[in-house]
Amino acid sequence: MWSYQHSNFTVHQFAALKDNYIYLIDAHNSGALIAVDPAEAVSISRFCKAHDRTLTHIINTHHHWDHTDGNKALKQKFGCKVIGPANDAHRIPAIDIAVSEKSPPRIAGLEITVLQLPGHTSGHIAYVIDDALFCGDVLFGAGCGRVFEGTRTEMWNSLTRLAELAGETRIYCAHEYTLANLEFAQTVDPSNGLLVERTVRTKQLRADHQPTIPSTIADEISTNPFLRPLNAEFCRYYASLRGVDANPEKVFTDIRDRKDRF
Template sequence: MLTISPLAAFEDNYIWCLCQPANPFCVVVDPGDAKPVLAFLQRKQKSLYAILITHHHPDHTGGLAELQQAWPDVRIIGPAAEKAKIPLLTEQVQQGDMVELTPFNTQFQVIDLPGHTHGHIGFYSEPYLFCGDTLFSAGCGRLFEGTPAQLHNSLQKLTALPADTEVYCTHEYTLANLRFALTVEPDNQLLADYQQHCQQLRQQNKPTLPTNLATEQQINPFLRCENNSLQQRYQQDSAVGLFSQLRAMKDQFKS
Protein backbone atom coordinates (compact mmCIF):
# COMPACT_ATOMS: atom_id res chain seq x y z
CA MET A 1 0.00 0.00 0.00
CA LEU A 2 1.09 3.53 -0.78
CA THR A 3 0.46 6.70 1.20
CA ILE A 4 -0.31 9.42 -1.35
CA SER A 5 -0.10 13.05 -0.28
CA PRO A 6 -1.13 16.12 -2.32
CA LEU A 7 1.24 19.07 -2.28
CA ALA A 8 -0.41 22.31 -3.39
CA ALA A 9 1.48 24.32 -6.02
CA PHE A 10 0.69 27.51 -7.94
CA GLU A 11 -3.04 28.36 -7.89
CA ASP A 12 -4.59 24.91 -8.29
CA ASN A 13 -1.94 22.25 -9.04
CA TYR A 14 -1.34 19.15 -6.96
CA ILE A 15 2.02 17.40 -6.86
CA TRP A 16 1.41 13.85 -5.69
CA CYS A 17 3.94 12.28 -3.30
CA LEU A 18 4.02 8.49 -2.95
CA CYS A 19 5.42 7.10 0.29
CA GLN A 20 5.34 4.04 2.55
CA PRO A 21 5.71 4.37 6.33
CA ALA A 22 8.87 2.28 6.75
CA ASN A 23 10.37 3.14 3.35
CA PRO A 24 13.11 5.81 3.26
CA PHE A 25 12.23 6.74 -0.33
CA CYS A 26 9.56 8.88 -1.99
CA VAL A 27 8.24 9.19 -5.56
CA VAL A 28 6.63 12.38 -6.86
CA VAL A 29 4.35 12.98 -9.84
CA ASP A 30 4.45 16.11 -12.04
CA PRO A 31 6.49 18.48 -9.84
CA GLY A 32 5.91 21.86 -11.44
CA ASP A 33 7.61 23.48 -8.46
CA ALA A 34 10.50 22.02 -6.47
CA LYS A 35 9.99 23.99 -3.25
CA PRO A 36 6.96 22.14 -1.81
CA VAL A 37 8.60 18.82 -2.70
CA LEU A 38 11.88 19.70 -0.98
CA ALA A 39 9.99 20.90 2.10
CA PHE A 40 7.92 17.67 2.18
CA LEU A 41 11.01 15.46 1.84
CA GLN A 42 12.77 17.30 4.65
CA ARG A 43 9.71 17.14 6.89
CA LYS A 44 9.21 13.42 6.28
CA GLN A 45 12.95 12.61 6.23
CA LYS A 46 12.64 10.87 2.86
CA SER A 47 14.98 10.59 -0.13
CA LEU A 48 13.67 11.25 -3.63
CA TYR A 49 13.83 7.99 -5.59
CA ALA A 50 11.90 8.79 -8.78
CA ILE A 51 9.80 11.41 -10.56
CA LEU A 52 6.92 10.44 -12.85
CA ILE A 53 6.04 12.96 -15.59
CA THR A 54 2.78 12.80 -17.57
CA HIS A 55 3.46 15.59 -20.10
CA HIS A 56 5.72 18.50 -20.92
CA HIS A 57 3.80 21.54 -19.68
CA PRO A 58 5.87 23.76 -17.34
CA ASP A 59 3.43 23.48 -14.42
CA HIS A 60 4.23 19.74 -14.44
CA THR A 61 7.98 19.87 -15.15
CA GLY A 62 9.21 23.21 -13.78
CA GLY A 63 10.73 21.71 -10.63
CA LEU A 64 12.82 19.05 -12.37
CA ALA A 65 16.15 20.89 -12.57
CA GLU A 66 16.14 21.92 -8.90
CA LEU A 67 15.09 18.43 -7.76
CA GLN A 68 17.75 16.78 -9.89
CA GLN A 69 20.32 19.17 -8.46
CA ALA A 70 19.31 18.11 -4.94
CA TRP A 71 19.07 14.39 -5.84
CA PRO A 72 21.50 13.77 -8.77
CA ASP A 73 20.64 10.06 -9.02
CA VAL A 74 16.87 10.56 -9.16
CA ARG A 75 15.04 8.66 -11.91
CA ILE A 76 13.02 11.05 -14.10
CA ILE A 77 10.53 8.97 -16.05
CA GLY A 78 8.28 10.46 -18.71
CA PRO A 79 6.79 10.23 -22.20
CA ALA A 80 9.14 9.11 -24.97
CA ALA A 81 7.08 11.11 -27.46
CA GLU A 82 7.91 14.34 -25.60
CA LYS A 83 11.60 13.75 -24.87
CA ALA A 84 12.60 16.76 -26.98
CA LYS A 85 10.46 18.99 -24.74
CA ILE A 86 11.57 17.36 -21.45
CA PRO A 87 15.36 17.12 -21.83
CA LEU A 88 15.94 16.09 -18.20
CA LEU A 89 14.20 12.72 -18.62
CA THR A 90 16.45 9.84 -17.65
CA GLU A 91 13.94 7.19 -18.79
CA GLN A 92 11.47 7.44 -21.68
CA VAL A 93 8.36 5.29 -21.64
CA GLN A 94 5.27 4.63 -23.75
CA GLN A 95 2.14 2.47 -23.97
CA GLY A 96 2.72 -1.03 -22.60
CA ASP A 97 5.93 -0.26 -20.71
CA MET A 98 6.16 -1.14 -17.03
CA VAL A 99 7.91 1.16 -14.56
CA GLU A 100 9.44 -0.86 -11.74
CA LEU A 101 9.67 1.01 -8.44
CA THR A 102 11.71 -1.66 -6.70
CA PRO A 103 11.98 -0.08 -3.21
CA PHE A 104 8.17 0.11 -3.14
CA ASN A 105 7.61 -3.41 -4.50
CA THR A 106 5.33 -1.69 -7.02
CA GLN A 107 5.16 -1.42 -10.79
CA PHE A 108 3.22 1.08 -12.88
CA GLN A 109 1.79 0.36 -16.30
CA VAL A 110 2.23 3.19 -18.82
CA ILE A 111 -0.84 4.23 -20.83
CA ASP A 112 -0.60 6.54 -23.85
CA LEU A 113 -3.20 9.33 -23.44
CA PRO A 114 -2.86 11.75 -26.39
CA GLY A 115 -5.21 14.72 -26.59
CA HIS A 116 -4.21 17.40 -24.08
CA THR A 117 -0.71 17.06 -25.57
CA HIS A 118 0.46 14.71 -28.32
CA GLY A 119 2.62 12.56 -26.07
CA HIS A 120 0.66 12.67 -22.80
CA ILE A 121 0.85 9.46 -20.73
CA GLY A 122 -0.65 8.08 -17.53
CA PHE A 123 0.70 5.70 -14.88
CA TYR A 124 -1.53 2.93 -13.49
CA SER A 125 -0.98 0.46 -10.66
CA GLU A 126 -4.21 -0.92 -9.27
CA PRO A 127 -5.98 0.95 -7.73
CA TYR A 128 -3.93 4.10 -8.42
CA LEU A 129 -4.12 6.15 -11.63
CA PHE A 130 -2.00 9.23 -12.25
CA CYS A 131 -3.50 10.80 -15.35
CA GLY A 132 -2.06 14.33 -15.43
CA ASP A 133 -4.38 16.65 -17.36
CA THR A 134 -6.34 14.02 -19.30
CA LEU A 135 -9.19 13.29 -16.88
CA PHE A 136 -10.33 15.65 -14.14
CA SER A 137 -13.13 15.21 -11.66
CA ALA A 138 -16.26 16.19 -13.65
CA GLY A 139 -14.07 17.31 -16.55
CA CYS A 140 -11.22 16.63 -18.94
CA GLY A 141 -8.18 18.44 -20.28
CA ARG A 142 -8.18 21.12 -22.94
CA LEU A 143 -7.17 20.16 -26.47
CA PHE A 144 -3.87 21.99 -26.79
CA GLU A 145 -2.26 19.59 -29.28
CA GLY A 146 -4.58 16.66 -30.04
CA THR A 147 -8.01 16.13 -31.59
CA PRO A 148 -11.37 15.51 -29.92
CA ALA A 149 -11.31 11.93 -31.23
CA GLN A 150 -7.87 11.35 -29.66
CA LEU A 151 -8.87 12.68 -26.25
CA HIS A 152 -12.18 10.80 -26.33
CA ASN A 153 -10.28 7.60 -27.12
CA SER A 154 -7.84 8.30 -24.28
CA LEU A 155 -10.73 8.71 -21.84
CA GLN A 156 -12.24 5.45 -23.11
CA LYS A 157 -8.98 3.71 -22.23
CA LEU A 158 -9.28 5.01 -18.68
CA THR A 159 -12.94 4.05 -18.27
CA ALA A 160 -11.97 0.47 -19.16
CA LEU A 161 -10.01 0.31 -15.88
CA PRO A 162 -11.75 -1.09 -12.76
CA ALA A 163 -14.55 1.06 -11.33
CA ASP A 164 -12.75 1.47 -7.99
CA THR A 165 -9.67 3.02 -9.66
CA GLU A 166 -8.56 6.08 -7.70
CA VAL A 167 -8.02 9.03 -10.05
CA TYR A 168 -5.15 11.33 -9.08
CA CYS A 169 -5.29 14.20 -11.55
CA THR A 170 -3.19 17.31 -11.11
CA HIS A 171 -5.59 20.26 -10.79
CA GLU A 172 -8.25 21.33 -8.31
CA TYR A 173 -10.73 22.22 -11.05
CA THR A 174 -13.62 20.22 -9.61
CA LEU A 175 -16.06 22.96 -8.55
CA ALA A 176 -15.70 24.85 -11.85
CA ASN A 177 -16.11 21.59 -13.77
CA LEU A 178 -19.25 20.74 -11.79
CA ARG A 179 -20.83 24.10 -12.59
CA PHE A 180 -20.43 23.31 -16.28
CA ALA A 181 -21.53 19.68 -15.88
CA LEU A 182 -24.79 20.83 -14.29
CA THR A 183 -25.56 22.97 -17.34
CA VAL A 184 -25.08 19.85 -19.50
CA GLU A 185 -27.18 17.57 -17.29
CA PRO A 186 -29.30 19.75 -14.97
CA ASP A 187 -31.53 16.79 -14.05
CA ASN A 188 -28.67 14.54 -12.86
CA GLN A 189 -29.32 14.23 -9.10
CA LEU A 190 -26.07 12.34 -8.49
CA LEU A 191 -24.25 15.28 -10.01
CA ALA A 192 -26.04 17.78 -7.77
CA ASP A 193 -25.28 15.65 -4.69
CA TYR A 194 -21.63 15.39 -5.68
CA GLN A 195 -21.39 19.15 -6.09
CA GLN A 196 -22.67 19.62 -2.54
CA HIS A 197 -20.13 17.08 -1.25
CA CYS A 198 -17.24 18.81 -3.04
CA GLN A 199 -18.33 22.26 -1.87
CA GLN A 200 -18.18 21.01 1.71
CA LEU A 201 -14.69 19.63 1.16
CA ARG A 202 -13.41 22.91 -0.28
CA GLN A 203 -15.01 24.92 2.54
CA GLN A 204 -12.86 22.82 4.89
CA ASN A 205 -9.84 23.48 2.64
CA LYS A 206 -9.67 19.78 1.72
CA PRO A 207 -8.92 18.46 -1.78
CA THR A 208 -11.76 17.00 -3.84
CA LEU A 209 -9.23 14.45 -5.13
CA PRO A 210 -8.70 11.63 -5.60
CA THR A 211 -11.98 10.80 -7.24
CA ASN A 212 -12.80 7.33 -8.60
CA LEU A 213 -13.95 6.04 -11.97
CA ALA A 214 -17.32 4.78 -10.69
CA THR A 215 -18.21 8.30 -9.53
CA GLU A 216 -16.88 9.94 -12.68
CA GLN A 217 -18.92 7.70 -14.95
CA GLN A 218 -22.05 8.96 -13.18
CA ILE A 219 -21.26 12.68 -13.02
CA ASN A 220 -18.60 13.55 -15.65
CA PRO A 221 -20.24 14.65 -18.93
CA PHE A 222 -17.09 13.82 -20.90
CA LEU A 223 -17.38 10.18 -19.80
CA ARG A 224 -21.11 10.06 -20.60
CA CYS A 225 -20.97 10.74 -24.35
CA GLU A 226 -22.22 7.22 -25.15
CA ASN A 227 -25.49 8.16 -23.38
CA ASN A 228 -28.25 8.15 -26.04
CA SER A 229 -30.46 10.70 -24.28
CA LEU A 230 -27.53 13.12 -24.03
CA GLN A 231 -26.72 12.62 -27.70
CA GLN A 232 -30.35 13.34 -28.60
CA ARG A 233 -30.45 16.43 -26.36
CA TYR A 234 -27.47 17.88 -28.20
CA GLN A 235 -28.50 16.56 -31.62
CA GLN A 236 -25.47 14.35 -32.06
CA ASP A 237 -25.42 10.84 -33.48
CA SER A 238 -22.07 9.67 -32.10
CA ALA A 239 -20.10 9.74 -28.86
CA VAL A 240 -17.19 11.56 -30.53
CA GLY A 241 -19.55 14.15 -31.99
CA LEU A 242 -21.07 14.85 -28.57
CA PHE A 243 -17.65 14.89 -26.93
CA SER A 244 -16.38 17.41 -29.48
CA GLN A 245 -19.42 19.66 -28.91
CA LEU A 246 -19.15 19.49 -25.11
CA ARG A 247 -15.42 20.26 -25.20
CA ALA A 248 -16.08 23.31 -27.38
CA MET A 249 -18.88 24.42 -25.04
CA LYS A 250 -16.61 24.03 -22.00
CA ASP A 251 -13.92 26.16 -23.69
CA GLN A 252 -16.46 29.01 -23.91
CA PHE A 253 -18.03 28.46 -20.48
CA LYS A 254 -17.68 31.24 -17.93
CA SER A 255 -18.01 29.64 -14.50
Protein backbone atom coordinates (compact mmCIF):
# COMPACT_ATOMS: atom_id res chain seq x y z
CA MET A 1 0.00 0.00 0.00
CA TRP A 2 1.12 3.56 -0.77
CA SER A 3 -0.46 6.73 0.63
CA TYR A 4 -0.65 10.29 -0.71
CA GLN A 5 -1.72 13.37 1.21
CA HIS A 6 -4.14 15.97 -0.11
CA SER A 7 -5.51 18.94 1.80
CA ASN A 8 -8.85 17.32 2.67
CA PHE A 9 -8.14 13.62 2.36
CA THR A 10 -5.53 10.88 2.05
CA VAL A 11 -5.45 8.49 -0.90
CA HIS A 12 -4.37 4.93 -0.16
CA GLN A 13 -3.30 2.93 -3.21
CA PHE A 14 -3.47 -0.86 -3.48
CA ALA A 15 -2.12 -3.10 -6.24
CA ALA A 16 -4.66 -5.69 -7.36
CA LEU A 17 -5.01 -8.45 -9.94
CA LYS A 18 -2.28 -8.33 -12.59
CA ASP A 19 -1.89 -4.57 -13.01
CA ASN A 20 -4.91 -2.84 -11.44
CA TYR A 21 -4.91 -0.15 -8.79
CA ILE A 22 -7.68 0.27 -6.23
CA TYR A 23 -7.86 3.55 -4.32
CA LEU A 24 -9.27 4.33 -0.91
CA ILE A 25 -10.13 7.97 -0.19
CA ASP A 26 -9.90 8.69 3.54
CA ALA A 27 -11.60 12.02 4.27
CA HIS A 28 -9.94 14.07 7.01
CA ASN A 29 -12.97 15.91 8.38
CA SER A 30 -15.57 13.14 8.38
CA GLY A 31 -15.81 9.40 8.70
CA ALA A 32 -16.09 8.95 4.95
CA LEU A 33 -13.97 6.13 3.53
CA ILE A 34 -14.47 5.66 -0.20
CA ALA A 35 -13.22 2.83 -2.40
CA VAL A 36 -12.57 3.70 -6.04
CA ASP A 37 -13.10 0.97 -8.65
CA PRO A 38 -12.61 -2.04 -6.35
CA ALA A 39 -11.43 -4.87 -8.59
CA GLU A 40 -11.65 -7.13 -5.55
CA ALA A 41 -12.73 -6.83 -1.92
CA VAL A 42 -9.78 -8.31 -0.02
CA SER A 43 -7.46 -5.28 -0.03
CA ILE A 44 -10.14 -2.92 1.27
CA SER A 45 -11.40 -5.40 3.86
CA ARG A 46 -7.90 -5.93 5.24
CA PHE A 47 -7.31 -2.19 5.53
CA CYS A 48 -10.60 -1.66 7.34
CA LYS A 49 -9.89 -4.49 9.78
CA ALA A 50 -6.34 -3.30 10.47
CA HIS A 51 -7.47 0.28 11.10
CA ASP A 52 -10.85 -0.46 12.72
CA ARG A 53 -12.65 1.47 9.99
CA THR A 54 -15.88 1.00 8.05
CA LEU A 55 -16.14 1.51 4.30
CA THR A 56 -18.86 4.10 3.68
CA HIS A 57 -18.92 4.38 -0.13
CA ILE A 58 -17.78 2.85 -3.39
CA ILE A 59 -17.44 5.00 -6.51
CA ASN A 60 -17.17 3.33 -9.91
CA THR A 61 -15.97 4.99 -13.10
CA HIS A 62 -17.45 2.38 -15.47
CA HIS A 63 -18.90 -1.11 -15.58
CA HIS A 64 -15.95 -3.32 -16.52
CA TRP A 65 -15.56 -6.27 -14.15
CA ASP A 66 -12.00 -5.36 -13.11
CA HIS A 67 -13.42 -2.12 -11.65
CA THR A 68 -16.57 -3.48 -10.03
CA ASP A 69 -15.92 -7.08 -8.93
CA GLY A 70 -15.56 -6.07 -5.29
CA ASN A 71 -18.84 -4.13 -5.14
CA LYS A 72 -21.20 -6.84 -3.90
CA ALA A 73 -18.86 -8.33 -1.30
CA LEU A 74 -17.92 -4.93 0.13
CA LYS A 75 -21.54 -3.77 0.23
CA GLN A 76 -22.57 -6.97 1.99
CA LYS A 77 -19.74 -6.66 4.53
CA PHE A 78 -19.95 -2.93 5.30
CA GLY A 79 -23.36 -1.76 4.09
CA CYS A 80 -21.63 0.93 2.03
CA LYS A 81 -23.35 2.95 -0.71
CA VAL A 82 -22.37 2.07 -4.27
CA ILE A 83 -22.15 5.04 -6.64
CA GLY A 84 -21.73 4.86 -10.41
CA PRO A 85 -22.42 6.57 -13.73
CA ALA A 86 -26.08 7.21 -14.54
CA ASN A 87 -25.53 6.31 -18.20
CA ASP A 88 -24.15 2.93 -17.14
CA ALA A 89 -26.23 2.24 -14.02
CA HIS A 90 -27.79 -0.95 -15.37
CA ARG A 91 -24.30 -2.47 -15.66
CA ILE A 92 -22.89 -1.46 -12.25
CA PRO A 93 -23.24 -4.29 -9.70
CA ALA A 94 -25.14 -3.39 -6.51
CA ILE A 95 -25.50 0.29 -7.47
CA ASP A 96 -27.43 2.54 -5.08
CA ILE A 97 -26.82 6.03 -6.45
CA ALA A 98 -26.48 7.01 -10.12
CA VAL A 99 -24.49 10.20 -10.74
CA SER A 100 -23.71 12.54 -13.63
CA GLU A 101 -22.19 15.95 -14.24
CA LYS A 102 -25.49 17.56 -13.29
CA SER A 103 -25.99 15.29 -10.29
CA PRO A 104 -22.65 14.58 -8.59
CA PRO A 105 -22.38 12.49 -5.43
CA ARG A 106 -22.73 14.21 -2.08
CA ILE A 107 -20.34 12.79 0.48
CA ALA A 108 -19.79 14.64 3.73
CA GLY A 109 -16.69 16.80 3.81
CA LEU A 110 -15.79 16.43 0.12
CA GLU A 111 -16.68 18.45 -2.95
CA ILE A 112 -16.82 16.04 -5.88
CA THR A 113 -17.10 16.97 -9.56
CA VAL A 114 -18.19 14.39 -12.13
CA LEU A 115 -16.88 14.48 -15.70
CA GLN A 116 -18.66 12.44 -18.36
CA LEU A 117 -15.92 10.97 -20.55
CA PRO A 118 -17.24 8.53 -23.18
CA GLY A 119 -14.90 6.64 -25.45
CA HIS A 120 -13.52 3.64 -23.58
CA THR A 121 -17.12 2.84 -22.64
CA SER A 122 -20.26 4.77 -23.46
CA GLY A 123 -21.01 5.71 -19.86
CA HIS A 124 -17.49 6.26 -18.47
CA ILE A 125 -17.11 9.05 -15.92
CA ALA A 126 -14.30 10.47 -13.80
CA TYR A 127 -14.35 12.07 -10.37
CA VAL A 128 -12.38 15.22 -9.50
CA ILE A 129 -11.87 15.91 -5.81
CA ASP A 130 -9.75 18.98 -5.10
CA ASP A 131 -6.46 18.33 -6.94
CA ALA A 132 -7.06 14.60 -7.50
CA LEU A 133 -8.49 12.96 -10.60
CA PHE A 134 -9.88 9.42 -10.48
CA CYS A 135 -10.21 8.61 -14.16
CA GLY A 136 -10.51 4.85 -14.45
CA ASP A 137 -9.47 3.79 -17.94
CA VAL A 138 -9.69 7.08 -19.86
CA LEU A 139 -6.19 8.40 -19.20
CA PHE A 140 -3.19 6.30 -18.17
CA GLY A 141 0.42 7.06 -17.46
CA ALA A 142 1.68 7.89 -20.99
CA GLY A 143 -1.40 6.31 -22.52
CA CYS A 144 -5.17 6.20 -22.83
CA GLY A 145 -7.83 3.50 -22.84
CA ARG A 146 -8.83 1.50 -25.85
CA VAL A 147 -11.96 2.71 -27.60
CA PHE A 148 -14.40 -0.15 -27.00
CA GLU A 149 -17.89 1.34 -27.04
CA GLY A 150 -17.49 4.95 -28.09
CA THR A 151 -15.77 6.65 -31.01
CA ARG A 152 -12.29 8.06 -31.42
CA THR A 153 -13.86 11.52 -31.60
CA GLU A 154 -15.48 10.95 -28.20
CA MET A 155 -12.20 9.71 -26.73
CA TRP A 156 -10.30 12.70 -28.09
CA ASN A 157 -12.89 15.08 -26.66
CA SER A 158 -12.69 13.31 -23.30
CA LEU A 159 -8.91 13.56 -23.22
CA THR A 160 -8.95 17.24 -24.12
CA ARG A 161 -11.34 17.88 -21.23
CA LEU A 162 -8.90 16.26 -18.84
CA ALA A 163 -6.04 18.30 -20.29
CA GLU A 164 -7.90 21.45 -19.22
CA LEU A 165 -7.50 20.55 -15.55
CA ALA A 166 -4.77 22.27 -13.53
CA GLY A 167 -1.31 20.96 -14.34
CA GLU A 168 -0.64 19.90 -10.75
CA THR A 169 -3.74 17.70 -10.65
CA ARG A 170 -2.67 14.20 -9.64
CA ILE A 171 -3.95 11.40 -11.86
CA TYR A 172 -5.11 8.25 -10.12
CA CYS A 173 -5.83 5.91 -13.01
CA ALA A 174 -6.75 2.25 -12.66
CA HIS A 175 -3.79 0.42 -14.23
CA GLU A 176 0.00 0.25 -14.10
CA TYR A 177 0.71 0.48 -17.82
CA THR A 178 3.20 3.34 -17.85
CA LEU A 179 6.41 1.57 -18.84
CA ALA A 180 4.82 -0.28 -21.77
CA ASN A 181 3.09 2.94 -22.84
CA LEU A 182 6.39 4.81 -22.79
CA GLU A 183 7.94 2.21 -25.10
CA PHE A 184 5.25 3.00 -27.64
CA ALA A 185 5.51 6.75 -27.00
CA GLN A 186 9.17 6.70 -28.05
CA THR A 187 8.15 5.45 -31.50
CA VAL A 188 5.77 8.41 -31.84
CA ASP A 189 7.77 11.22 -30.27
CA PRO A 190 11.46 10.19 -30.29
CA SER A 191 12.93 13.69 -30.06
CA ASN A 192 11.02 14.60 -26.89
CA GLY A 193 13.62 15.08 -24.16
CA LEU A 194 11.00 15.10 -21.40
CA LEU A 195 9.81 11.72 -22.63
CA VAL A 196 13.34 10.34 -22.40
CA GLU A 197 13.65 11.65 -18.84
CA ARG A 198 10.30 10.17 -17.85
CA THR A 199 11.29 6.79 -19.26
CA VAL A 200 14.46 6.74 -17.16
CA ARG A 201 12.49 7.63 -14.00
CA THR A 202 9.82 5.07 -14.75
CA LYS A 203 12.30 2.24 -15.29
CA GLN A 204 13.90 3.02 -11.93
CA LEU A 205 10.55 3.11 -10.14
CA ARG A 206 9.53 -0.26 -11.56
CA ALA A 207 12.94 -1.75 -10.76
CA ASP A 208 12.33 -0.65 -7.17
CA HIS A 209 8.80 -2.17 -7.24
CA GLN A 210 7.22 1.25 -6.89
CA PRO A 211 4.14 2.57 -8.70
CA THR A 212 4.45 5.12 -11.49
CA ILE A 213 0.98 6.40 -10.62
CA PRO A 214 -0.09 9.03 -9.68
CA SER A 215 1.30 11.18 -12.42
CA THR A 216 0.11 14.73 -13.12
CA ILE A 217 -1.78 16.47 -15.89
CA ALA A 218 1.37 18.46 -16.68
CA ASP A 219 3.41 15.25 -17.04
CA GLU A 220 0.85 13.78 -19.41
CA ILE A 221 0.53 16.88 -21.59
CA SER A 222 4.30 16.95 -22.10
CA THR A 223 4.95 13.21 -22.64
CA ASN A 224 1.74 11.28 -23.32
CA PRO A 225 1.48 10.59 -27.07
CA PHE A 226 -2.31 10.83 -26.93
CA LEU A 227 -2.16 14.37 -25.54
CA ARG A 228 0.80 15.56 -27.61
CA PRO A 229 -1.57 16.46 -30.50
CA LEU A 230 -2.54 19.45 -28.35
CA ASN A 231 0.87 20.86 -29.35
CA ALA A 232 0.70 22.43 -32.82
CA GLU A 233 4.41 21.92 -33.52
CA PHE A 234 4.12 18.22 -32.70
CA CYS A 235 1.06 17.92 -34.97
CA ARG A 236 2.93 19.43 -37.90
CA TYR A 237 5.94 17.17 -37.30
CA TYR A 238 3.84 14.03 -36.94
CA ALA A 239 1.60 14.83 -39.91
CA SER A 240 4.59 15.36 -42.19
CA LEU A 241 6.01 11.96 -41.25
CA ARG A 242 2.76 10.03 -41.48
CA GLY A 243 1.04 11.80 -44.35
CA VAL A 244 -2.04 12.70 -42.33
CA ASP A 245 -3.88 15.95 -41.76
CA ALA A 246 -2.22 18.10 -39.07
CA ASN A 247 -5.60 18.43 -37.34
CA PRO A 248 -5.15 17.38 -33.66
CA GLU A 249 -8.02 14.89 -33.71
CA LYS A 250 -6.75 13.30 -36.93
CA VAL A 251 -3.28 12.95 -35.42
CA PHE A 252 -4.74 11.44 -32.25
CA THR A 253 -6.76 8.96 -34.30
CA ASP A 254 -3.71 7.83 -36.24
CA ILE A 255 -1.74 7.39 -33.00
CA ARG A 256 -4.58 5.44 -31.38
CA ASP A 257 -4.80 3.17 -34.43
CA ARG A 258 -1.06 2.56 -34.29
CA LYS A 259 -1.18 1.74 -30.59
CA ASP A 260 -3.93 -0.82 -31.21
CA ARG A 261 -1.53 -2.62 -33.55
CA PHE A 262 1.61 -2.13 -31.45
